[in-house]
Each structure stands twice: as structure tokens, then as C-alpha cells.
Amino acid sequence: MxxxxxxxxxxxxxxxxxxxxxxxxxxxxxGERVGSIVVVDNDxxxxxxxxxxxxxxxxxxxxxxxxxxxxxxxxxRNAGLAATGAALIxxxxxxxxxxPEWLSHLLGGQxxxxxxxxxxxxxxxxxxxxxxxxxxxxxxxxxSGPTTTGLIDTPYGCGNSLMVRAVALPGVxxxxxxxDQAGGEDDALFAxxxxxxxxxxxxxxxWVYEFAPPHRATLTYALSRAFAYGQGPSQTAAATRNWxxxxxxxxxxxAQTVVWGSASAVLxxxxxxxxxxxxxxxxxxxxxxxxxxxxEPHFYGARxxxxxxxxxxxxG
Numbered sequence: 001m002x003x004x005x006x007x008x009x010x011x012x013x014x015x016x017x018x019x020x021x022x023x024x025x026x027x028x029x030x031g032e033r034v035g036s037i038v039v040v041d042n043d044x045x046x047x048x049x050x051x052x053x054x055x056x057x058x059x060x061x062x063x064x065x066x067x068x069x070x071x072x073x074x075x076x077r078n079a080g081l082a083a084t085g086a087a088l089i090x091x092x093x094x095x096x097x098x099x100p101e102w103l104s105h106l107l108g109g110q111x112x113x114x115x116x117x118x119x120x121x122x123x124x125x126x127x128x129x130x131x132x133x134x135x136x137x138x139x140x141x142x143x144s145g146p147t148t149t150g151l152i153d154t155p156y157g158c159g160n161s162l163m164v165r166a167v168a169l170p171g172v173x174x175x176x177x178x179x180d181q182a183g184g185e186d187d188a189l190f191a192x193x194x195x196x197x198x199x200x201x202x203x204x205x206x207w208v209y210e211f212a213p214p215h216r217a218t219l220t221y222a223l224s225r226a227f228a229y230g231q232g233p234s235q236t237a238a239a240t241r242n243w244x245x246x247x248x249x250x251x252x253x254x255a256q257t258v259v260w261g262s263a264s265a266v267l268x269x270x271x272x273x274x275x276x277x278x279x280x281x282x283x284x285x286x287x288x289x290x291x292x293x294x295x296e297p298h299f300y301g302a303r304x305x306x307x308x309x310x311x312x313x314x315x316g
Contacts, residue, residue, distance in 0.1 A: 002035030002061070003087045004103070004162075007080035009073065010094035011042040014051050016211060021055055021063075023097040023208075029104035036062040038083045042076040044069050072180025077158070078173040081165075089169060092208065093159035096122070099207040106162040109149045109203025116167040116198040117190065119156040120206025121145055126217040133219060136276035140222050141212045145202045152202045155194070158186035160208045168193055182296040184232060191236050219276060223283045224297040230287020231296065238291065246291075253288025260285060 006024055010017045017039070024037055037059060041048040046067050056063040068079035081089065088110070090103060102120065109118045124141030126134055143156055163169055168189070179185035190200070215221065230253065237245035260281035267275035 002033045004030070004033045004090060004107070005035055005080075005084040005086035005088070006037045006090045006092060006103070007040065007077065007084075008037070008092050008094055009040045009042055009068075009076035009080060010048050011071065011076075012045075012047050013094050013213070014048060016213070017048060017094045018051060018055065019097050019211075020092055020094050021052075021059070023099075023102075024092065025055075025059055026100050027098065027103045028100050030107065033107065034061045034103070035086050036064050036084055038064045038066060038080045040066045040068050040076045040080040040083075042068050042071055042073075044071065070180075072177060073183055074173075074175035074177045074179050074185035077175045077185065078177070081169060081174070082172070087165055088162060089165050090162045091158045091160070093210070095213065096159055096208045096210045098160075099209075102160075102206050102208055103162075105149075105203045105206035109201050109206060110162055110164070112149055113151050113201035114199065115151060115201025116164045116193060117155060118162045118201040118203050118206075119143075119145070119152075120160045120203045120208065122160055123207060123209045125209055125211045127211065128214055129212075129217040132273045133217075133276055135273070136280070137212060137217055137222060140225075140280070141210045141216075145204070147204055149204045150202060152200050155186075155190035155200045158189075159210070160206065162203075167196075167198060181298045183228065184235070187232050187236065188239070191239075219279070222276075223279055226280045226283040227287040227290075228297050230284030231291040232287075234288050234291035249288045250291075253285045256285030257282055257289065 008017070008020055021037070021039070039048060039052050049065060049067070052063060052065040064083055066079050066083045068076045090106060092098060106118050106120055122141070122143035124138040126137035126141060129137050143160070145152065174189060175185040176188050179188065234246055234249040234253070237249060260278050264275060264278040264282050267278050
């Protein structure tokens, strides 16, 4: 039995889920390491069930379906963990496609660094985006890091990661379900891990490709996400009642808002393609200032289900 499980949470994205799964099926250099692939269907309608059953016939490893009917990103991740006892957990998002040696490089990076969590690079793709926005959006949905494999100080997001379960994922439900609607469950997990002395690593060749769906390949969506990312440092400090830290981050955010907001106005007047980058920096600054509950954008869980119901009320 392999010691690695790959977990893919999904919410009514059948086409991209199939792309993600087939990219996992094509993994090379992992031998008998993979024990299972777990798909967590976070759609109350269980829309991914038939696809997973169909693809199980061509999967090189056991393909496990779990239905987490309560929409929420943390709930989905916890449900995936409950379906496996593997010592190593790899997370892939349903809008990502892994390169053929993705998992092999993550495993190699973990051995080389001894890290509790290893991350890999992401190449963003924004098909259908406006030409002037495409470079910004591809960078926004991507992830860059060191050119060589090694330890890093700052963690990234959960998608495209490998975790040592005993250290990085303690307890029955390590992901905070309070983050189900707004996200940030991985930020909280990694902040707690860092506080325990956990180590983070980077696998420079563990590439995945992230394909932004049309409703996300927009400036409005990206800036909302940028605002939420900006909230992260202030919210992390507030969670530990580090009020001097909260004030520090709010002051930094206020300064960023003024500086980058001014730059945004100038670049907007010039119609420069770089204005999107300045908008992004301004939004992150604002997020540090307005970090409190009530200001969090909701991208996941019930809000995403509501959006999907509006787009396709019959579920087709």
C-alpha cells in the first residue's frame, strides 16, 4: 500500500476536474508510492459522482469518491483527510493540471529538504481574458519561487503541496471550518505549523498549471482576492491577540494604499497595462486596513453554490 494520497476537492467543475484527474493518472516516477486518489465532491447535488465512477476504470490507483454535502473549502479538505490514513498528503486543486513528474518532484523535494510541507510552482492560465489583463492574471493565478529546491521561510497556498500528515495536519479536522466561506484555512494551518517550529520547502520542478475559469479571469475577481490576501497578515496577528502586530500591519496597509493608489491613478490616466498590478497592490494594502469580520470577500462554500445555481439552475 502506498504512503501517499492525492486529495482533489471539487465543486461542480466537471471539465476541469477530469483534466486534473487525467494529469494525476499520467504521473511518472512514483512507482508504488501512491495509495489512493481522493476526490471530495463539495456540491450538495453530488455532481462529480458519475464522472469519478467513470474514470475509476482507467485510474492507475484506487480512485475514491467522497461527498461533503456542506459547501466549504475547509470542510472539503477535512473530508478528504478522513478518507485516508496515508502518511503523506498531496493537494491538487480541481482547476489545476499536474505536469507528469509533479508528484515525483514533490516527494524528492521533501526528502531533500526534510520539510513538513513542500510547495511547487504554478503556471497561471487565463483563457479568454482581455489582452492587456492576460499577463497580470496569469501571474496572479500562478506561483513563482526559488529556481532551486530548498527550504523557504514563507508558505504558499494549499494547492500544489505535499504535507507530512503527522506534523502538518494534526487532529481529526486540521482545517478550520470557520474559513469555509472566505478561505484562508491554509494560511491559519501554516501559521500554526510555523509557530510549532514547522519547516517549509520548495520543489522547483514540481509544476502544475492553473486554468482560471471565465468568471474568475476578470479584474474584479482578482482584486477581490488581492484584498483578501492583504487581510491575511492582520487577521493572523489578530487571531493570536498580537495587537501591536495588528496595528503595525494596518499602518503598513495604509501607507501602501496611499502610495500604490496614487500610482494607480497615474497609470489609469496613461492607460498603461501595468495599472492592473498597481490596482492589485492597492487592494492588498486596503485589506491590511480592513481586516475585520464583515469585510471578508466570500469566494467559496455557499456563495459559490449560489453563483453556480444562478448560472445553471438545473445543474446541467
